[in-house]
Amino acid sequence: METTKYSRQRETLLEVLRGTTCHPDADWIYLKAREKIPNISLGTVYRNLAKLSADGVIRKIEVGEGAVHFDGDISAHSHLVCNDCGKIIDIFTDYLSMIKGDAQEKTNAQICDCSVVFKGVCCECKNI
Secondary structure, eight states: OOOOOOOHHHHHHHHHHHTOSSOOOHHHHHHHHHHHOTTOOHHHHHHHHHHHHHTTSSEEEEEETTEEEEESOOSSOEEEEETTTOOEEEEOOSHHHHHHHHHHHHHTOOOOOOOOEEEEOOHHHHTO
């Protein structure tokens, strides 16, 4: 993880992301950041989210069809994306290290990260 130079904008984006569990997209983050920094631009938000994601400070979640969401929790966990409502749900389990180890053993490569996104129907939509 590279050290990122401090900026008020970046710190605000981190506060917004770490203050929610809803896995927002950049537009949602932009609207929340504007409450704290009214003159922040959408371009600044996109640039800083890309930098924070590349540095491993936040997690970028690609959910298909070009949709990108972000997670302020970078601990080892996977996600479920609901096919009906689009909600993204955290799944905290121990199997990611097993998958990573298995992939490393089978490829003889050094695996640095692992991302798993399940797609299905959340319990709220399933019970409708």
